[in-house]
Amino acid sequence: MSAAETEIGQLSEREQEALHTYTAVTGQEPSEAIALLRRSQWNVQIAISKFFDGEGPDPVEEARAALNSPPPRPTRHTQNLMSEDLSARFSPAARAVEPVRRVETQPEDQGVYRPSFLIALLFTPFNLLYRLLYSSFQLFGSLFPFLPRLLNVTANPALQGGRRNTNGRRTLGPKDTAARFIREFEEEYGPNSFPFLENGYNMALDKAHRDLKFLLVVLLSPEHDDTSSWVRETLLSREVTEYITSSQGDLLVWGGNVQDSETYQVANSLRCSKFPFAAVIVHTPNVSSTAMSVVSRIAGNTTPTEFLAKLRGAITQNKEALDRIRASRAEQQASRSLREQQDSAYERSLAIDRERARQRREAEAARQREEQAAAERQAAEEKRQRDLQQWKQWRAQSIAAEPGPAVGDAVRISIRLPSGERVIRMFPPGAALEELYAFVECYEVLQAQPDVSSEKPEGFEHQYRFRLVSPMPRVVYELEAGGTIADKVGRGGNLLVEPIDEESEEEEEEKEEEEEV
Structure with a gap:
């Protein structure tokens, strides 16, 4: 047993929950996280602020945290409501079965509105003012990276689901956006670099759910300093590419640039905390019959070994349940095929019986018509003979x-x-x-x-x-x-x-x- 596992096992239940919450948000190693949480008196909010803003002396907050944090009791303990809420959201059990939702995308056939030259000229000052304000807020967000995430958490979900273009890139449909991302990725890192799906995020979810496969979602931010090195050293490393290639029967890969509207919404939906970001999504029948859930998040500049460990762990933990669903679906398909064959054979037999019955009815109807015609001919002949005999008597x-x-x-x-x-x-x-x-x-x-x-x-x-x-x-x-x-x-x-x-x-x-x- 490693020293980090031994140290985690010595923590109390409240401290372990705080550790899980903190590592889920920051992605920091447990050994370093425990030290920072101890210096923050196990207050998750103060520890997160120190992680993103840089640790500095804050005796007022630490004293307040010390006063507000009651000593552990053997039979009873209390929790901060905010900490309890974060713990419920970021605990391992919740992360294992957290359902993902579809995102609202631009329809493929929807055109892009282009204003006339006169209107564009009139609104040029407002456009420049908007770009200036946006650049200022972007700079402010880069200095205080925890604020955008807090705003995303507290913002109206209806506003988060809307389309957003972060840098003036032309908004395209899901399929065209995916094609543009793949083209830019190959131009940057070489052709045929990675087997990304050439369709939208919603279609990738549907395909993974329909084919019962794992979906690896890769979100990249060109503005992040670690993006290029992480892609070259981790994502395109020989170990990762070989594993992805060998697992194509069970694994689908979808990627996107967060500067695109759809990918930005995907990042909000998956609660992306740090770039580069990857998530493993799979069908989870224990949540619902149609649920797709995030079973693993890989955030930050990870090494190939760490990336593969988390990816393999997520696949190994959920492969057995997925295999059961596949077996059940295959059994259902076999039963459905057998029923269809039986129904087809029954329909063919029924069609043959109907054809034979029709032929018998037609033969019976033809026989009756023939008998009726023969009777009519006989009656006509008898009448002709009577009329002929009467005519002979009259003519004689x-x-x-x-x-x-x-x-x-x-x-x-x-x-x-x-x-x-x-x-x-x-x-x-x-x-x-x-x-x-x-x-x-x-x-x-x-x-x-x-x-x-x-x-x-x-x-x-x-x-x-x-x-x-x-x-x-x-x-x-x-x-x-x-x-x-x-x-x-x-x-x-x-x-x-x-x-x-x-x-x-x-x-x-x-x-x-x-x-x-």
């Missing part, structure tokens, strides 16, 4: 009787029916060709000799589905040609009844049309 009544032997110029026709039966019939010489067709159509009805008069069916258009043909030579006696039997056939003839195939007729008509074309 008007067929002229066969002329007797007294009619010398009667036409004798021999007709072979489709059944093979041959019928010989005499027709008057002036009988129309349709009379011959009607005789063949109504032959069965004439054979039955109906004694019941019949009327022509309404809405029925009769069509002869046969034609009369003379075999040798083949002559077709078309009904559409008209004329009388004597004119077409002569005094006698042998005719065949040839049924008409509607499909064959349609094919022949199409073939004749193609030949004509």
